[in-house]
Amino acid sequence: MLLKIIDKKKYVLNIKDKLKKSSFIVILNYYNLSSNELNFFRKEIKSNNGFVFVVHNNLLKISVSNTKIDFLKKYFLGPIIICFSYEYNSNICKILNKYIHKYNNKIILKSMCIDNKLISCNIIKKIFLLSTKKKAIQYFIFYFVNMTILRLINILIFFKKKLVNKG
Numbered sequence: 001m002l003l004k005i006i007d008k009k010k011y012v013l014n015i016k017d018k019l020k021k022s023s024f025i026v027i028l029n030y031y032n033l034s035s036n037e038l039n040f041f042r043k044e045i046k047s048n049n050g051f052v053f054v055v056h057n058n059l060l061k062i063s064v065s066n067t068k069i070d071f072l073k074k075y076f077l078g079p080i081i082i083c084f085s086y087e088y089n090s091n092i093c094k095i096l097n098k099y100i101h102k103y104n105n106k107i108i109l110k111s112m113c114i115d116n117k118l119i120s121c122n123i124i125k126k127i128f129l130l131s132t133k134k135k136a137i138q139y140f141i142f143y144f145v146n147m148t149i150l151r152l153i154n155i156l157i158f159f160k161k162k163l164v165n166k167g
Contacts (some may be wrong), residue, residue: 008059015063015082018051018124022084025069026096027110029078030054033103038081041099041107050085050092076113088114097128 019025030038038106055063057076064070085092098108112119112127119127126139 003029012059012063015053015055015060016067018092019023019063019082019084020067021086022051023086023115024088024092025072025082025084025090025113027072027075028081028083028096028100029107029108029110031108032083033080033106035102035104041081041095044095044099045083045092048089048091048095050083050089050095052081054079054081058087064135069113071118072111077110078108081107095129129166 013081040053045052057080059077060072060076060082062081064072083096096109101110109121109124111121112124123143
């Protein structure tokens with residue numbers, strides 16, 4: 001279906017508006033996914049207050065231009081499904097995890113953004129296993145506190161070695 005320029009502009013504005021309001025965004029690639037499989041996926045995400053769009057890369061790049069999620073542009077390669085909701089929803093994570101595993105090489109996770117912050121792939125896998133937002137926040141706090149403590153310990157060890165070498 002070819003869209004006229006006016007329709008494309010409306011489409012871009014619609015997506016841009018929804019993405020600005022969203023606090024949970026997931027970028028997926030899809031390959032050889034049938035329309036029935038995609039419709040089941042959409043229906044399940046929609047029933048949990050989420051949105052799913054299959055969008056041309058150029059239209060998606062225009063939609064995120066000059067927004068807080070502009071950094072996601074580099075993930076807009078290949079056939080894109082963008083899944084988002086206005087707030088973090090653990091049910092959507094469970095659905096995403098289910099479909100990624102069910103259609104092993106048909107749906108591939110590219111990136112995730114929570115509250116305009118990019119989440120790394122190894123953390124995403126752990127988030128998918130969490131059951132609530134509270135647990136996700138606890139994990140992030142634990143992760144960042146531990147990383148800070150480990151960095152501090154490494155710095156102290158480094159300076160201790162420097163002092164021993166000088167002495």
